[in-house]
Amino acid sequence: MPDYKQYYIVHASPDDLFKALTLAETIQLWTGYPAEMKAEEGFEFSLFDGDISGKNLELKPGKEIIQQWYFDGQEEASIVRIILHPHKKGTSVELRHSNIPEEVFDEFRTGWDEYYFGRLQEFYK
Numbered sequence: 742m743p744d745y746k747q748y749y750i751v752h753a754s755p756d757d758l759f760k761a762l763t764l765a766e767t768i769q770l771w772t773g774y775p776a777e778m779k780a781e782e783g784f785e786f787s788l789f790d791g792d793i794s795g796k797n798l799e800l801k802p803g804k805e806i807i808q809q810w811y812f813d814g815q816e817e818a819s820i821v822r823i824i825l826h827p828h829k830k831g832t833s834v835e836l837r838h839s840n841i842p843e844e845v846f847d848e849f850r851t852g853w854d855e856y857y858f859g860r861l862q863e864f865y866k
Contacts, residue, residue, distance in 0.1 A: 742817065742840040745850055749834040749858040753865040755825040756803040758832045761861060762823065763800065771864040795821070812842050831865065834858065
């Protein structure tokens with residue numbers, strides 16, 4: 742199964758971006774969809790009105806988010822790691838998404854670029 746790695750610049754502080762990625766109310770603002778999320782390790786979340794679901798594995802406020810994303814019937818865990826670095830324009834984001842099922846890889850690559858971090862970049866313009 743393929744992996745995806747990408748970098749983004751978001752015009753928000755690492756602390757603000759961490760909150761935007763881990764608080765349901767803020768996620769709903771930048772996505773426009775219902776979200777179930779808490780900044781708690783072990784919390785099972787649902788984003789984009791249920792299109793994405795998973796579990797928070799490790800959270801380091803303002804620094805890093807590690808999640809498992811669920812795919813039906815997948816034996817090996819799909820892990821999302823979002824690393825936040827201070828940047829002169831806000832935050833440099835390093836995204837690593839491993840073990841993406843082959844049949845949805847292109848959809849997820851587009852989703853990360855346009856609907857996830859693309860929307861966050863628009864939200865924090």
